[in-house]
Amino acid sequence: MVFSFSAARLLFFVNFAPIVSLIILVAFIKTNVTFSDTINRVFFLVCAAAFFLVVADSTRFVTARMPHPGFLRYFSKSFGYILRVSIIYLTTLIAKRSKTKKIFLYSLPLLLCIILVSINLTSFGRGLLFSCDENNVFHRGPLGFSPHFICFVYSCFLLYYSFKNFSHNRYEPLVVIIIEVAGFTAMVVEILYDFDFILCHLLITSIIFYYFFLTTMTYKRDPLTKLLNRRCFYLDVNHLRKSKMIILSMDLNNLKVFNDTRGHAAGDRALVTVSQTMEDVFIPHARLYRTGGDEFMAIFTKGDKNFIEQLVEDFQTALKATEYKVACGVAEYFPGDDIEKVITLSDERMYSHKVKLKNSDSFEKI
Numbered sequence: 292m293v294f295s296f297s298a299a300r301l302l303f304f305v306n307f308a309p310i311v312s313l314i315i316l317v318a319f320i321k322t323n324v325t326f327s328d329t330i331n332r333v334f335f336l337v338c339a340a341a342f343f344l345v346v347a348d349s350t351r352f353v354t355a356r357m358p359h360p361g362f363l364r365y366f367s368k369s370f371g372y373i374l375r376v377s378i379i380y381l382t383t384l385i386a387k388r389s390k391t392k393k394i395f396l397y398s399l400p401l402l403l404c405i406i407l408v409s410i411n412l413t414s415f416g417r418g419l420l421f422s423c424d425e426n427n428v429f430h431r432g433p434l435g436f437s438p439h440f441i442c443f444v445y446s447c448f449l450l451y452y453s454f455k456n457f458s459h460n461r462y463e464p465l466v467v468i469i470i471e472v473a474g475f476t477a478m479v480v481e482i483l484y485d486f487d488f489i490l491c492h493l494l495i496t497s498i499i500f501y502y503f504f505l506t507t508m509t510y511k512r513d514p515l516t517k518l519l520n521r522r523c524f525y526l527d528v529n530h531l532r533k534s535k536m537i538i539l540s541m542d543l544n545n546l547k548v549f550n551d552t553r554g555h556a557a558g559d560r561a562l563v564t565v566s567q568t569m570e571d572v573f574i575p576h577a578r579l580y581r582t583g584g585d586e587f588m589a590i591f592t593k594g595d596k597n598f599i600e601q602l603v604e605d606f607q608t609a610l611k612a613t614e615y616k617v618a619c620g621v622a623e624y625f626p627g628d629d630i631e632k633v634i635t636l637s638d639e640r641m642y643s644h645k646v647k648l649k650n651s652d653s654f655e656k657i
Contacts, residue, residue, distance in 0.1 A: 450468065539637065
């Protein structure tokens with residue numbers, strides 16, 4: 292088949308929306324600095340890889356319908372393998388959030404894919420991954436599923452890192468699982484039924500969805516402690532109005548003293564240490580929020596007041612390993628109560644405990 296106007300029309304129709312979506316995403320990343328420069332650069336690389344994957348798949352689509360195989364037929368298919376692996380590899384770096392130690396070892400599967408593809412492009416290695424006969428019919432080689440297996444390896448890393456982020460983002464593993472199930476389904480359909488562009492477009496959709504999901508989750512979090520912010524607290528309180536809950540108000544003592552005498556870095560360390568101690572004790576029993584400079588809140592939807600007070604005792608005990616003190620106040624909410632009054636009551640009890648902390652390190656049941 293010779294490249295025709297109808298083929299060009301089909302490629303434009305199929306790829307126009309995904310390419311425009313990528314351009315919009317790039318513009319959004321450039322103008323809306325949500326993540327660190329490193330994460331933003333990785334997102335840019337993912338978008339670039341996705342764009343070139345569209346180009347590679349479009350070239351493969353055209354060359355696969357020609358009477359005889361040529362260099363572009365092999366190159367577009369091979370380049371598509373590398374780009375698919377690269378997209379998942381880069382996405383795992385985003386999920387990891389921090390600098391990857393031993394980046395060379397982590398990149399070995401990707402490098403292996405590049406080596407196999409390069410060998411397959413040579414005359415002596417052709418057929419290792421795939422080959423095309425004189426009629427341009429595709430034949431998979433003995434290592435033909437190697438790129439798919441490498442994608443699977445990086446998918447496992449992606450899922451692992453998403454679960455590591457669970458304490459700060461409990462929905463991320465679910466999102467990653469949905470994306471990976473959809474990706475696996477698209478890959479099977481592409482292999483069995485030779486559906487063009489389905490996996491490529493799914494990867495683009497997943498990139499966009501993952502970016503905006505992480506952006507939404509970032510705006511819900513306090514950037515220093517990674518706890519939920521004040522806006523989330525009041526949204527959650529309103530959402531839970533029809534359920535019984537226990538409100539815990541907390542206040543870090545002497546934050547201003549740390550800032551004034553030791554510098555703001557010391558104050559930040561105090562906030563981070565205290566928030567990590569809260570997570571160690573209260574997660575998974577509660578949702579934690581930083582609602583102000585030195586103010587924290589927790590919402591418990593399970594357990595009675597005695598259980599919560601025991602958790603607060605455990606929290607106070609854990610704090611003894613640090614130099615910080617946190618005042619606490621507990622109040623119960625029942626459906627029909629005035630939630631603002633309950634929050635005020637927990638605050639009052641917290642301030643009462645704040646005074647008592649000057650003479651005692653324990654939490655007295657109120």
